[in-house]
Amino acid sequence: MAESTVASRSTQLATLKSESWRSFKMATWLGWQIESNWADPFLFAIYSIIKPLSGAAILVVMYGIISKGNFSNPLFPYIYLGNAFYIYAGAMMTGVSWAVIDDREHYKTLKYMYIAPISIPIYLLGRGVARFITGSFSVIITVAVGVWLLHVPLDMITANWPLFFLSLFIGVVMLAMMGLLLGSISLLLAHHVGFIGDAVAGALYIFSGAIFPLDVLPAWLRPIGFIMPITYWLELIRRSLIGNVAEAFPTLSGFSNGQLLGILVGLSLLFSIVSIYTFRFCDRRARERGLIDRTSNY
Amino acid sequence: MSSTSSLAQHPGKVTGWRLFLKTVIARAYPRVIGQQRDKSWMFFDIVLPLGGVIAYVLVYKAIGAPSEYVGFVVMGGAMTAFWMNVLWSMSSQLYWEKEQGNLALYIMSPNSMMAVLLGMALGGMVATLLRAVAIVLLGSLMFQVQYAITNFFQLLAVFVLAMSALYGMGMMTASLFLLLSREAWHLSNLAQEPIYLATGFYFPIKSLPFWVALGASIIPLTLGMDAMRQLVFPSGFKIGFLSVGVEIGVLMALCVVFLVGAKLLLGYMEKLAIREGRLTEARR
């Protein structure tokens, strides 16, 4: 009896693993098919270059006007790199959450995904992979232009690559889980005109230390920044790539790299748990209210 | 004589400007009602964008910008609401209409496509105005922005002209969606940040090289915002690209060009789309 229970459990686990992998693999493939389905690859290349560079250029011009072109101040690389890697925030959050609206309203396939033997949260995460890839392209271009043209002091030799890649990995997973949180909420929302992922990423700009140190925030708002995992993630990215510049800002200087990693992992886990429970709640509510296959464009 | 050979009017049906007006109201209706029936847009279309504006204000504070730059960001943030309305609530909306099959019904009916687009824009205007007002009010209160309106009528004229020209431009870009599908969607996405940069949403356009600023002036919001800054902020006259009078003149010209251009381009694109068979395709 005990043996059959164990066997049954291990079969269930194997099935779950297989289902999860199948969901992720299929969703990644599908997401890439959609993202790469450009009529003109040249236009896609332009899009991937012009869009992020324009976003960065807005900040460069703002900074340049006020500082009268003093790009050697450590504040400039702080802003520039923060903005560059923040591209991942918009990309991942939109990539995961937009899949709900796209599949439900546009392709009208969400209902078929729901009745298929796949894991919907993992499916949504897989759909975000394509945005991660296109986002990476944008990040690399933005950083490269910053180093090449604006003398952002990124030294390929002295950079702490192990810390960078570890932080990047944890950060991307964290952002994907935040995207899942937004995607869950999207199950209950009508299709409004904007991208919910972009809107939330835009708002979180304030609390993430992306383009200004948290010390600039009023004291009563700073705690929000300190509970955002993005804050620690960006700090780790800066420390790994431009360590000496990052040290110029005292906000998180009291934490070692290890401590920052620990806080990042802890907060990411917390947000992930919140995302999963939010998904379950929203999924149940959406099915109760018959929203899985609705079209709500107006 | 057979009724099929005459322009016989069916009793109870109007044409001309009355039909135009009916179409505008009818197409605005789903927008207005939709916003009432699902109010979540208030958070995502008003509260969250305010966060983006605050972020840019705090960047200026972090780099030690003069206080009037805070006002520039607040105004720019408010004007992005109108830009988003044009780009996403009007132009790109045709993409969704095509996917759903509504576009074919619009084209097939005797109304004007311009009326349909205007209806879409006006229907979204409640949300747009709320967003703009919220950003101006809250942003001004939070950051104590000082205003000094030097000429209210000129300010009103600039705003009306800029909006008219902007919506005319939006209708022209909407015509692209008649012909293209997902490509137009990507083009709209692509256009966002470059437009923010070139039109000086968050900084005076005078800071850019002259020819860049001049080129960007084709977008009505560029000169519209520049003129409004000159009329609204105490030191506005120092950072103006061209004089307010010249900018008003250019905006008037842009109004005419874009509104006439919209009518012509919509007609042309519709014919082209009908010839190519693109009106009812679902090319994704």
Next chain:
Amino acid sequence: MTSFAIETEYLGRIYKIRGSKKEKKIRKELVALQEVNLQIEQGELFGLLGPNGAGKTTLIKVLVTLLAPTSGRARVAGFDVVDQPQFIRPRINMVSGGESSGYGLLTVRENLWMFSQFYGLSSKEANRRIEELLTMVGIADRMHTKSSDLSTGLRQKMNIVRGFLTDPEVLFLDEPTLGLDVGASRDVRRFIRQWLDEDGSRTLLLTTHYMVEADELCDRVAIINQGRVLACDKPSVLKLRLQRDAIFEIETSPLNGLSAEALESLPEVRKASLSETESGAKLDLILVEEAALAGVINVLSQKDIRIMKFNKREPTLEDVFVDLVGRSMEEVETVGEDE
């Protein structure tokens, strides 16, 4: 100026199709319509009958000014579809089967009111007609239901009302009963006939691949396949083509490899079409004369095929189609899918 409600002259439409990424932009052409000549009188209920992919929807799109022809001309209500669409549009409307137009957040009444405004109807008149038409199609009680909460069938009924709401001179119905159950389809057909009979100036073009629908409703029918009109006349006249032929329907045990061609090679077997059933197969035979049946039975016997049921019947439009095309509509659609 023509007196026909709809007229086409050598109408053609070719689509250019882009290949998949693997085929690297290989352009193919699809001939959707070829030399279509039709003249539909005012007051007629005209049917366009053909399998999926025959060109019915393409023809409708040309006539409602959504698609330009690549050759030939077409006129609706006396106006050219390419050069004078602005005069056609106030006079027409269209309903497609399975359409998802409208806005889910709006109620049935609101959706219909909105579309009525695009045609210049006063709100008062529009609301009056909405109530009347919704009652006629049997969904008046759902007037204030959001359209996203309707079932497929009810939504289609709403779409049908949208088409009739503007009281067009020429109405195009593209497979209007698609997705409707038997009862709802019958209601719609009755409604269509009633609407047309009320006013002799109304004309209706209906496309369908349901033979029964075309037979029951239409004053005249055009049979279309692969973009060509193969025949056009009253259903009774079309069936007269086969009146002198003997038509048999035979249910048998499994066919043991017997093909339609083998049967057609027998003397005086004009056409044979085979389809599989749960218990075996069904043969539809068009024979030049009854005596040819003996040869068929002989072949069945040689192949150890037992006859379960045997029926002589009157010709239907399906038989006319088989006679013209050489295959049943079902077979044409299946081959089309395979290709």
